[in-house]
Amino acid sequence: MKLDARVPSGPLADKWQSLLDEIKLVSPANKRKHTIIVVGTGLAGGSAAASLGELGYEVKAFCYQDSARRAHSISAQGGINAAKNYQNDGDSVYRLFYDTIKGGDYRSREANVYRLAEVSNNIIDQCVAQGVPFGREYGGYLANRSFGGAQVSRTFYARGQTGQQLLLGAVSALNAQVAAGTVDLNIRSEMLDLVVVDGRARGIITRDTVTGEVESHVADAVLLCTGGYSNVYFLSTNAKGCNVTAIWRAYKKGAGFANPNYTQIHPTCIPQSGDYQSKLTLMSESLRNDGRVWVPKAVGDERAPNDIPEDERDYYLERIYPSFGNLVPRDVASRNAKNVCDEGRGIGTTKRGVYLDFAEAIDRLGEDVIRARYGNLFDMYEMITGENPYKAPMRIYPAPHYTMGGLWVDYYLMTTIPGLFALGEANFSDHGANRLGASALMQGLADGYFVIPNTLGEYIAGAKLEAVSPDQEEFNAARSEVEARTERLLSINGSRSVDEIHRELGMVMLDKCGMSRSAEGLTEAIEQIRVLKKEFWSNIKVPGTGEELNQELEKAGRVADLFELAELMCMDARQRNESCGGHFREEYKTDEGEARRDDENFTNVTVWEYKGDDAEPVAHTEELEFETVELTQRSYK
Amino acid sequence: MKLTLEVWRQKNGGDKGGFSTYELEDVDTHMSFLEMLDVLNQDLIVGGAEPIAFEHDCREGICGACGFVVNGVAHGHQKGSTICQLHMRHFSDGDKITIEPWRAKAFPIIKDLVVDRSSFDRILQAGGFVTIRTGSAPDANALPVATDTLEHAMDFAECIGCGACVASCPNGAAMLFVGAKISHLALLPQGMPEKAKRALKMVEAMESEAFGACTNYTSCEAVCPKEISISGIARMNKDFRRASVAGAEPAHGKKR
Numbered sequence: 001m002k003l004d005a006r007v008p009s010g011p012l013a014d015k016w017q018s019l020l021d022e023i024k025l026v027s028p029a030n031k032r033k034h035t036i037i038v039v040g041t042g043l044a045g046g047s048a049a050a051s052l053g054e055l056g057y058e059v060k061a062f063c064y065q066d067s068a069r070r071a072h073s074i075s076a077q078g079g080i081n082a083a084k085n086y087q088n089d090g091d092s093v094y095r096l097f098y099d100t101i102k103g104g105d106y107r108s109r110e111a112n113v114y115r116l117a118e119v120s121n122n123i124i125d126q127c128v129a130q131g132v133p134f135g136r137e138y139g140g141y142l143a144n145r146s147f148g149g150a151q152v153s154r155t156f157y158a159r160g161q162t163g164q165q166l167l168l169g170a171v172s173a174l175n176a177q178v179a180a181g182t183v184d185l186n187i188r189s190e191m192l193d194l195v196v197v198d199g200r201a202r203g204i205i206t207r208d209t210v211t212g213e214v215e216s217h218v219a220d221a222v223l224l225c226t227g228g229y230s231n232v233y234f235l236s237t238n239a240k241g242c243n244v245t246a247i248w249r250a251y252k253k254g255a256g257f258a259n260p261n262y263t264q265i266h267p268t269c270i271p272q273s274g275d276y277q278s279k280l281t282l283m284s285e286s287l288r289n290d291g292r293v294w295v296p297k298a299v300g301d302e303r304a305p306n307d308i309p310e311d312e313r314d315y316y317l318e319r320i321y322p323s324f325g326n327l328v329p330r331d332v333a334s335r336n337a338k339n340v341c342d343e344g345r346g347i348g349t350t351k352r353g354v355y356l357d358f359a360e361a362i363d364r365l366g367e368d369v370i371r372a373r374y375g376n377l378f379d380m381y382e383m384i385t386g387e388n389p390y391k392a393p394m395r396i397y398p399a400p401h402y403t404m405g406g407l408w409v410d411y412y413l414m415t416t417i418p419g420l421f422a423l424g425e426a427n428f429s430d431h432g433a434n435r436l437g438a439s440a441l442m443q444g445l446a447d448g449y450f451v452i453p454n455t456l457g458e459y460i461a462g463a464k465l466e467a468v469s470p471d472q473e474e475f476n477a478a479r480s481e482v483e484a485r486t487e488r489l490l491s492i493n494g495s496r497s498v499d500e501i502h503r504e505l506g507m508v509m510l511d512k513c514g515m516s517r518s519a520e521g522l523t524e525a526i527e528q529i530r531v532l533k534k535e536f537w538s539n540i541k542v543p544g545t546g547e548e549l550n551q552e553l554e555k556a557g558r559v560a561d562l563f564e565l566a567e568l569m570c571m572d573a574r575q576r577n578e579s580c581g582g583h584f585r586e587e588y589k590t591d592e593g594e595a596r597r598d599d600e601n602f603t604n605v606t607v608w609e610y611k612g613d614d615a616e617p618v619a620h621t622e623e624l625e626f627e628t629v630e631l632t633q634r635s636y637k
Numbered sequence: 638m639k640l641t642l643e644v645w646r647q648k649n650g651g652d653k654g655g656f657s658t659y660e661l662e663d664v665d666t667h668m669s670f671l672e673m674l675d676v677l678n679q680d681l682i683v684g685g686a687e688p689i690a691f692e693h694d695c696r697e698g699i700c701g702a703c704g705f706v707v708n709g710v711a712h713g714h715q716k717g718s719t720i721c722q723l724h725m726r727h728f729s730d731g732d733k734i735t736i737e738p739w740r741a742k743a744f745p746i747i748k749d750l751v752v753d754r755s756s757f758d759r760i761l762q763a764g765g766f767v768t769i770r771t772g773s774a775p776d777a778n779a780l781p782v783a784t785d786t787l788e789h790a791m792d793f794a795e796c797i798g799c800g801a802c803v804a805s806c807p808n809g810a811a812m813l814f815v816g817a818k819i820s821h822l823a824l825l826p827q828g829m830p831e832k833a834k835r836a837l838k839m840v841e842a843m844e845s846e847a848f849g850a851c852t853n854y855t856s857c858e859a860v861c862p863k864e865i866s867i868s869g870i871a872r873m874n875k876d877f878r879r880a881s882v883a884g885a886e887p888a889h890g891k892k893r
Contacts, residue, residue, distance in 0.1 A: 067754065130766070133794050140782050158794075161699060240696060276665065380722070384669075386724070496683065543681075
């Protein structure tokens with residue numbers, strides 16, 4: 001597997017522009033001769049499909065939901081970063097770039113991150129022009145809030161539902177292109193395989209989830225914008241349908257999978273309440289602007305939070321990290337929450353929880369100001385828990401939220417399969433080992449609106465693409481495989497439900513490949529996953545047929561892929577003998593218990609190559625070269 | 638607690654469908670309504686029966702995928718929430734709960750509680766957008782927008798497209814949904830250039846689908862999980878009438 005990142009030469013700040021100056025273009029008359037498949041309609045896929053349609057390409061977009069607007073980007077709450085420096089607080093493109101690289105614990109590619117920061121301002125302009133109602137100040141100009149990992153206010157927001165408003169903006173642009181006839185939008189269609197012809201991505205196989213029909217779709221390039229795989233943990237903040245299938249199928253067709261173990265466990269989620277729990281709900285990180293995190297100083301303190309006096313509380317983030325306080329990055333906040341709970345100072349019935357307290361902010365600003373800032377989040381908390389956060393502190397605990405790993409892509413966002421691109425959370429490129437808050441929305445839209453419309457042309461203009469037919473061998477073979485797999489899942493006819501086994505997988509992963517990992521634990525996990533996987537393939541029960549709406553069948557197919565991914569995640573975590581960002585290996589920590597990187601041996605990206613179901617995958621590395629940034633011990637103290 | 642569920646089961650669009658009864662023995666009050674259905678479905682699956690099909694995804698009340706009628710009320714009786722946000726602590730031991738899909742001509746049933754809401758998207762495709770080429774936007778702060786106006790627009794922009802408004806309307810009207818999108822964009826300066834055209838196109842598209850007309854029952858507003866106001870319908874009607882009289886195209890400066 002050849003890993004050429006194709007980063008343009010020249011100074012960091014000039015790379016993107018110099019590429020734009022020199023990149024091959026496709027003439028308007030030729031664009032319409034090229035069909036581009038876009039899988040997923042979230043921020044990355046929605047914005048890419050809309051922008052490519054507008055440029056004149058023939059776009060075919062696919063989503064598994066009943067409407068493009070329901071893609072999981074819609075759930076993002078807190079905001080989107082940009083280097084506008086509207087606050088006059090010293091922000092700049094360089095500073096946003098630097099914070100993102102540092103936040104990712106120096107495990108992302110410098111040039112990609114710089115470009116992300118560079119186009120961030122265009123994203124805000126674009127969204128405002130679409131009618132995205134970002135929060136504003138009394139003069140009518142845009143407002144900002146602070147987010148973790150930064151000392152400037154650069155986050156734009158639309159109440160507590162920024163993702164919703166950005167996605168509705170992107171989907172409105174997509175809808176305009178559907179109306180214009182440039183985008184053919186296929187809802188309730190799940191991609192079940194990638195088709196590679198002569199070494200190039202030339203199409204996909206989908207299943208219509210209402211009729212069960214398996215269909216072949218031909219294209220000149222395929223863009224996977226299919227999000228992340230936190231649902232490998234069963235309980236996560238992801239939507240129930242989020243899955244790894246599209247990128248996993250691509251991996252099995254030859255696309256390198258980079259850093260699969262890098263997972264973000266988000267610090268502020270509502271703790272689990274019972275065994276029947278189906279998902280965990282995030283409480284936006286923006287709450288840490290005004291909320292203070294604490295636990296009782298004493299082990300086993302059973303008093304109600306309001307009965308615990310100030311001097312018996314441990315505001316541990318403020319104590320350990322005086323300069324960033326409650327706004328330390330997510331990985332640091334999560335790990336510390338785990339630590340205090342491990343010490344026996346956790347709160348709530350399960351003792352896996354910490355307080356997020358707004359009493360001081362309410363005192364200082366008044367309840368109305370807090371309601372204006374976070375009203376819908378407070379309402380959501382009360383609906384779920386039955387407790388009023390204006391009166392007593394919220395209970396929170398970390399939960400799997402985002403996966404920084406994904407398909408390896410070069411500077412053009414192309415994977416190791418020519419013609420196959422990955423955008424947004426589905427790729428690995430911009431967040432290293434830990435993503436900063438409000439950066440996922442930025443990346444999804446940067447990739448879709450501003451990167452791929454430019455870099456795709458280079459491939460289309462430079463590739464000699466022979467005509468292919470949906471009836472040719474490669475497509476028929478992939479279709480047969482998909483159909484056989486469906487048949488197999490339906491015919492197991494065992495005695496356990498898919499969810500039941502998925503929950504067990506989730507527990508193994510959370511315990512051994514979650515907030516803290518060890519070589520020994522990961523080896524055990526791999527064994528346990530193999531046993532569970534066997535149980536899955538021999539004992540699940542999927543009622544119904546493949547020729548109808550069958551939600552259990554859809555779920556079974558997704559979980560089958562999560563099992564394979566889980567094993568790769570553990571292998572990846574086991575070979576990375578260092579701690580960085582969200583990857584915390586118990587063997588590698590400083591005397592103070594912080595993550596200890598090994599820059600000498602691991603300033604790299606691990607890229608896995610599939611070698612067959614019965615063979616071990618092979619790990620390749622892309623060395624990360626830092627021309628501008630000096631690698632330092634990440635400190636938020 | 639113990640519950641009795643009466644659930645609408647329908648194999649597909651062609652099937653007649655009917656209610657089935659399920660007894661639940663041990664429902665935890667902390668469960669969400671959908672988790673209660675998950676538990677029932679697990680039992681059905683393991684027992685060899687088909688689980689109840691229902692649409693859901695984010696389970697945080699924002700994606701708009703979930704929705705069905707609980708005891709005659711769209712999304713259940715909790716104000717301002719989707720069904721995924723309703724928790725079982727709001728029910729009592731021994732309750733009988735009736736669950737049925739959105740019933741509207743414009744939302745054909747696909748299976749059990751799953752309906753086809755693609756008519757909503759066809760309306761949005763007709764004009765629910767601002768035409769702005771990627772990359773051609775001016776600086777985001779070029780146009781100030783008064784905070785009151787902005788907040789007003791945001792109130793409408795919050796619509797999640799779940800369809801509860803249609804399902805609860807005796808006429809099966811989609812006007813709260815359409816009025817919300819028209820109002821969101823018409824209130825902002827960015828939406829002004831296409832205001833008339835948008836109103837005409839979207840209303841036209843709405844009328845070409847199987848939705849009914851508004852006769853001011855206001856049941857849509859009562860069940861909307863985002864508590865969107867029917868004032869959006871008034872704005873839609875106003876914009877539509879004005880556009881119908883003046884025409885969607887700008888006036889001509891040349892003799893025709």
